[in-house]
Amino acid sequence: xxxxxxxxxxLATLAAGAVLALQHARRWRAGQPAGVDxxxxxxxxxxxxxxxxxxxxxxxxxxARFHALTAGGFLASLPLLVLAAVPALRGxxxxxLLALALAVMLGGALMVGYRRRVEKPAELSQGRFKRLxxxxxxxxxxxxxxxxxxxxxxxxxxxxxxxxxxxGAWGGAELILGVGRGxxxxxxxxxxxxxxxxxxxxxxxxxxxxxxxxxADLEAPKLxxxxxxxxxxxxxxxxxxxxxxxxxxxxxxxxxADLPLNPKKLIQDLVTAMDxxxxxxxxxxxxxxxxxxxxxxxxxxxxxxxxxLVGPGAMIHPDTLWACTTCRACVQECxxxxxxxxxxxxxxxxxxxxxxxxxxxxxxxLEELRVTDNPGGKPLARRTDWAVDLNLPLLxxxxxxxxxxxxxxxxxxxxVQRSLRALVGLMRRAGIDFAVLGEEELDSGDVARRLGDExxxxxLARRNIATLSRYRFGRIVTADPHALHVIRNEYPSFGGxxxxxxxxxxxxxxxESGKLTLKGPTGGSVTYHDPCYLGRYNGEIEAPxxxxxxIGLQRVEMERSGLRxxxxxxxxxxxxxxxxxxxxxxxxxxxxxxxTGAERVAVACPTCTLMLEGVVGQRPxxxxxxxxxxxxxx
Amino acid sequence: MLKVAVLLSIGRHPASGRPRRAPLxxxxxxxxxxxxxxxxxxxxxxxxxxxxLRDYLGMGLDRLTVLEIPAGSDPVPALVAHxxxxxxxxxLAGRCAEGGEDxxxxxxxxxxxxxxxxxxxVADLSAGEGTATLTQALPRGRRRQAEARFPLVVSVHPAAxxxxxxxxxxxxxxxxxxVAASAPQDGFxxxxxxxxxxxxxxxxxxxxxxxxxxxxxxxxxxxxxxxxVLVRPTADEAARAIYEYLVEQRVxxxx
Numbered sequence: 001x002x003x004x005x006x007x008x009x010x011l012a013t014l015a016a017g018a019v020l021a022l023q024h025a026r027r028w029r030a031g032q033p034a035g036v037d038x039x040x041x042x043x044x045x046x047x048x049x050x051x052x053x054x055x056x057x058x059x060x061x062x063x064a065r066f067h068a069l070t071a072g073g074f075l076a077s078l079p080l081l082v083l084a085a086v087p088a089l090r091g092x093x094x095x096x097l098l099a100l101a102l103a104v105m106l107g108g109a110l111m112v113g114y115r116r117r118v119e120k121p122a123e124l125s126q127g128r129f130k131r132l133x134x135x136x137x138x139x140x141x142x143x144x145x146x147x148x149x150x151x152x153x154x155x156x157x158x159x160x161x162x163x164x165x166x167x168g169a170w171g172g173a174e175l176i177l178g179v180g181r182g183x184x185x186x187x188x189x190x191x192x193x194x195x196x197x198x199x200x201x202x203x204x205x206x207x208x209x210x211x212x213x214x215x216a217d218l219e220a221p222k223l224x225x226x227x228x229x230x231x232x233x234x235x236x237x238x239x240x241x242x243x244x245x246x247x248x249x250x251x252x253x254x255x256x257a258d259l260p261l262n263p264k265k266l267i268q269d270l271v272t273a274m275d276x277x278x279x280x281x282x283x284x285x286x287x288x289x290x291x292x293x294x295x296x297x298x299x300x301x302x303x304x305x306x307x308x309l310v311g312p313g314a315m316i317h318p319d320t321l322w323a324c325t326t327c328r329a330c331v332q333e334c335x336x337x338x339x340x341x342x343x344x345x346x347x348x349x350x351x352x353x354x355x356x357x358x359x360x361x362x363x364x365x366l367e368e369l370r371v372t373d374n375p376g377g378k379p380l381a382r383r384t385d386w387a388v389d390l391n392l393p394l395l396x397x398x399x400x401x402x403x404x405x406x407x408x409x410x411x412x413x414x415x416v417q418r419s420l421r422a423l424v425g426l427m428r429r430a431g432i433d434f435a436v437l438g439e440e441e442l443d444s445g446d447v448a449r450r451l452g453d454e455x456x457x458x459x460l461a462r463r464n465i466a467t468l469s470r471y472r473f474g475r476i477v478t479a480d481p482h483a484l485h486v487i488r489n490e491y492p493s494f495g496g497x498x499x500x501x502x503x504x505x506x507x508x509x510x511x512e513s514g515k516l517t518l519k520g521p522t523g524g525s526v527t528y529h530d531p532c533y534l535g536r537y538n539g540e541i542e543a544p545x546x547x548x549x550x551i552g553l554q555r556v557e558m559e560r561s562g563l564r565x566x567x568x569x570x571x572x573x574x575x576x577x578x579x580x581x582x583x584x585x586x587x588x589x590x591x592x593x594x595x596t597g598a599e600r601v602a603v604a605c606p607t608c609t610l611m612l613e614g615v616v617g618q619r620p621x622x623x624x625x626x627x628x629x630x631x632x633x634x
Numbered sequence: 635m636l637k638v639a640v641l642l643s644i645g646r647h648p649a650s651g652r653p654r655r656a657p658l659x660x661x662x663x664x665x666x667x668x669x670x671x672x673x674x675x676x677x678x679x680x681x682x683x684x685x686x687l688r689d690y691l692g693m694g695l696d697r698l699t700v701l702e703i704p705a706g707s708d709p710v711p712a713l714v715a716h717x718x719x720x721x722x723x724x725x726l727a728g729r730c731a732e733g734g735e736d737x738x739x740x741x742x743x744x745x746x747x748x749x750x751x752x753x754x755x756v757a758d759l760s761a762g763e764g765t766a767t768l769t770q771a772l773p774r775g776r777r778r779q780a781e782a783r784f785p786l787v788v789s790v791h792p793a794a795x796x797x798x799x800x801x802x803x804x805x806x807x808x809x810x811x812x813v814a815a816s817a818p819q820d821g822f823x824x825x826x827x828x829x830x831x832x833x834x835x836x837x838x839x840x841x842x843x844x845x846x847x848x849x850x851x852x853x854x855x856x857x858x859x860x861x862x863v864l865v866r867p868t869a870d871e872a873a874r875a876i877y878e879y880l881v882e883q884r885v886x887x888x889x
Contacts, residue, residue, distance in 0.1 A: 222803075353801060353803050354803045355801055356694075356798060356800055357801075363799035366799070367654070367800070371650055372650040377647070377650075378649055380650070
């Protein structure tokens with residue numbers, strides 16, 4: 001009797017869960033069509049879950065362990081409970097296996113309870129999530145008692161046994177019904193998102209990294225995303241996979257500086273908005289039980305699946321949208337592989353291309369870009385003003401060269417010119433056959449694209465590609481990771497395929513091949529700040545470090561470094577949209593550098609140079625890597 | 635309903651020389667777009683195929699009328715004829731174009747042709763029944779409030795609010811309506827030589843002594859009416875004048 005009650009309750013819950021999940025799936029299936037290879041995705045799913053997701057989760061090893069125990073035990077217990085519906089199968093083997101699975105799960109559930117009730121990391125959401133440890137414990141412990149009782153032949157008085165069944169069934173209902181609404185969204189939505197992921201190349205079974213933005217079709221009737229329904233269905237599915245673990249919140253540089261952006265809340269804003277089914281139905285964010293966007297209280301935002309997402313009274317405040325530096329720290333940390341930056345860019349595309357609502361200085365810069373091909377509105381001939389005495393060879397005059405030096409827009413800035421002079425000096429010493437494009441070099445289009453101005457980006461990209469295609473050169477070397485990323489990862493969609501090397505990798509080659517000889521250890525301590533567009537976007541974190549070591553500087557690492565480095569605040573057009581917070585992002589980053597006690601911060605990006613140089617007060621000096629190398633060459 | 639005509643020309647970026655929306659005309663359109671409930675008629679005289687015209691559409695116009703006249707011809711008669719037929723309450727234009735004759739005369743000539751009043755250098759305006767309240771920008775940041783009756787031609791000052799961003803999708807969707815118009819050839823502009831502007835060289839002035847403020851003034855202030863004007867000097871004369879000036883300023887020695 002107890003066994004029948006047990007399995008029929010679980011079967012009923014599973015059926016209810018399936019109905020709910022189907023109903024919930026309607027929300028993201030309402031999105032735009034997307035070309036997804038479902039079969040390949042299904043085949044890759046176990047690998048993606050067990051390798052890619054595990055890698056992210058295992059950055060906190062405790063979490064990986066309790067997930068393995070809890071999920072493993074839970075998933076093993078479900079089929080056993082279903083099998084228990086068949087009287088012929090009820091025997092010591094079934095009850096024994098069930099008890100084993102539940103015991104394993106109980107171990108995991110205790111760990112979850114410890115984390116959520118004792119450790120209490122601040123980034124975790126409350127609300128439904130608060131009940132999770134109780135549900136896990138109820139399910140595992142109560143059913144364990146029932147299984148052991150059945151194994152012993154039913155020694156408990158039946159009212160007590162039934163009470164245990166009911167307690168366990170409550171836990172089971174919390175968990176199974178939570179698959180659709182949370183907290184257990186990763187069980188189904190998470191798995192489906194891995195199957196239909198918009199960037200399958202980012203997983204270990206493909207290239208392992210895929211960071212270039214997708215071109216927008218400028219002929220489309222609507223450009224960018226205005227409402228939740230304008231996103232592709234697999235993007236909506238991605239948002240709906242969020243389990244509010246808050247790892248993005250911890251990593252977000254804007255959140256750290258108290259700018260009004262919390263990536264977790266941003267994704268939940270999208271989820272809350274898509275929760276409404278009917279046209280025009282509104283819902284507020286009052287049910288959200290995590291941290292807010294700093295400075296923006298919860299309960300004021302409202303939206304719906306068919307309503308505009310961005311606006312002062314809408315689900316997402318414009319300040320939230322424009323505070324993002326596109327640094328990808330949230331994407332790097334997300335165990336559900338959600339692509340936050342793609343969502344931000346989709347929303348920005350609508351704001352810029354359809355509404356003309358790019359804020360602050362950004363709109364003026366985009367207009368200058370369109371008319372002068374550089375963000376400062378300067379004559380292009382002045383890009384090489386700083387090098388009048390260096391006689392930079394022009395590719396137009398040479399016709400061909402080994403190395404094309406892409407100067408970038410930093411060349412218009414006095415501080416960056418200093419490091420470019422150092423780089424040119426080093427290339428001369430190493431006897432490199434190089435040239436520059438001079439007047440023919442246009443802005444790479446990076447800033448325009450991150451600000452959502454896909455039209456200007458595509459125009460710049462096409463014209464740069466046409467220029468580059470006219471010449472013969474071995475490869476492109478640049479000191480600007482933004483230009484590097486755009487030319488390497490985003491120009492190929494427009495027919496431009498070139499090898500692009502960052503100057504740190506290039507200088508390392510020159511040092512290792514002996515073309516540059518070093519004086520020997522220069523001494524002094526340095527900490528290296530990884531540019532987002534070199535590290536997270538391109539995975540290059542080794543070359544700059546090996547270069548610093550080769551010079552003989554004593555290298556210390558910041559609290560956040562490498563692929564998990566923290567942004568300087570200069571990406572994504574953030575210095576132009578200039579959303580105010582309590583602090584400035586570069587000030588926060590400089591705090592990390594100060595904490596190392598290093599004498600200098602080594603940077604490898606013109607934007608990082610400017611952002612960190614702008615920090616006032618006592619601080620380590622900011623030195624571009626090529627300047628440090630120039631000091632060290634014999 | 636308030637009927638507003640905005641005269642839009644094509645500007646020229648000072649650094650790249652490429653066509654763009656003229657900054658002051660864009661401000662005029664911005665003022666028009668801010669008038670609640672106004673019926674806006676945007677007019678350009680020139681080539682309807684010019685892609686930059688779409689930048690004005692991107693600011694939120696549904697259509698833009700282009701009076702098709704050949705390059706280098708006088709747009710005033712065509713504009714006056716068109717505006718007479720349209721008979722708007724209010725006509726807005728930037729106070730000076732960018733890249734043509736740049737005389738700033740067009741609003742005056744149009745007002746004369748229409749027999750309408752003109753108020754120059756307007757930085758802000760609001761419209762009432764048959765009249766408009768306008769804010770004029772005067773030198774040194776002063777402002778003057780004015781009231782004027784329709785029909786009224788207004789020239790817009792750089793102190794007017796920044797023009798809104800032009801959105802790509804709206805620019806693409808907007809309609810450019812070409813209307814045939816006749817225009818006399820402009821003899822004057824055809825004879826002009828046009829070359830890029832460059833800043834006038836400043837007289838160098840070496841200042842020593844005095845307070846910091848005096849030195850700063852000496853280094854930054856330009857005084858007119860000093861020195862000697864050479865008209866079409868020979869190369870020798872010019873070189874001698876420069877040499878003597880540098881010696882006088884003690885930039886080079888006399889030995």
